[in-house]
Amino acid sequence: MRIGKQDAPFTAVSTSDATSITVRGRDLVSDLIGGIDFTSYFWLLVTGVAPNAAQKRIADAVLVAIAEHGLVPSVVAARMTYAAAPEAFQGAVAAGLLGCGSVVLGSAEVCGRFLAACIADSDGAPAEAALRGVRALRAEKKAIPGMGHPQHSDGDPRANRLLALAAEAGVSGKHVEMLLAVRDALPEAIGRPLPINVNGAIPAVMLDAGFPLAALKGVPLLARTAALIGHLQEESERPIGFILSGAAAKAIEYDGAPANA
Numbered sequence: 001m002r003i004g005k006q007d008a009p010f011t012a013v014s015t016s017d018a019t020s021i022t023v024r025g026r027d028l029v030s031d032l033i034g035g036i037d038f039t040s041y042f043w044l045l046v047t048g049v050a051p052n053a054a055q056k057r058i059a060d061a062v063l064v065a066i067a068e069h070g071l072v073p074s075v076v077a078a079r080m081t082y083a084a085a086p087e088a089f090q091g092a093v094a095a096g097l098l099g100c101g102s103v104v105l106g107s108a109e110v111c112g113r114f115l116a117a118c119i120a121d122s123d124g125a126p127a128e129a130a131l132r133g134v135r136a137l138r139a140e141k142k143a144i145p146g147m148g149h150p151q152h153s154d155g156d157p158r159a160n161r162l163l164a165l166a167a168e169a170g171v172s173g174k175h176v177e178m179l180l181a182v183r184d185a186l187p188e189a190i191g192r193p194l195p196i197n198v199n200g201a202i203p204a205v206m207l208d209a210g211f212p213l214a215a216l217k218g219v220p221l222l223a224r225t226a227a228l229i230g231h232l233q234e235e236s237e238r239p240i241g242f243i244l245s246g247a248a249a250k251a252i253e254y255d256g257a258p259a260n261a
Helices: 028-032 040-045 053-067 073-084 088-100 107-120 125-141 155-169 174-190 197-210 216-239 241-251
Strands: 012-016 020-021
Touching: 020 028, 040 053, 053 155, 053 197, 053 216, 073 088, 073 216, 088 216, 107 125, 107 174, 107 197, 125 174, 155 197, 155 241, 174 197, 197 216
Parallel strands: none
Antiparallel strands: 012 020
16 A cells, blocks of 8 residues: 555656766766865755855854764763674664654754744734744643753853854844744743743754755754764773663662562
8 A cells, every 4th residue: 555645756866877976966976076065065965955155154053053962862872872782883873863852852843843833823923923822832831942941041052152143144034033032922921031042043043044944853963963973983982881871770769569579
């Protein structure tokens, strides 16, 4: 049984023949290799069009901002997997990526979709749409995506830098406007202010720069892959995977039924 519509057997990403390899309408060997940086190539692969200078600057900044974040669950999973299976570098990277969801690394996508929904509902009045959107989330007891930080209560410096860069590059638009409107709506909607965090700034600046919403989750995934490789290289030389495992075992107490109960 077929799943979904499958009557367009085409791809516009790449093709090859005996003498050439074509990627997004560009010759891989003579045009792209040595002629394009990786951030631009990523943008080209996803959108089909090479980025302009402002788009490249924003994408570069976002990838740098989100790549490394210490011993978060995705990194711990990767390092512990590598400790247990040092022959499977690719498996350790995969372990780190497979746990990326709405809480870790996927929250930028959640915020992007929220901002897009608020914009669609705004009818030229972002403040009112933001207030409605926040109240709707609170009614469902959901967190406000892109807002708040447990450590940077006075403002996430990564978010502030990305928003400043977007303004400098001239790409700040309706998504940044809506992000700021959401932030400003919080005191009335929830009774207290919250700062914009990096997962609020990332979708706002990337979407305003022209990156597609459907591919937004790929941005932190690409960035975090680089950091995972860095952690696994360190794990190969200065292993802490089993230390992490042992610390977890010591930190968690058993509260099940006693033996022979």
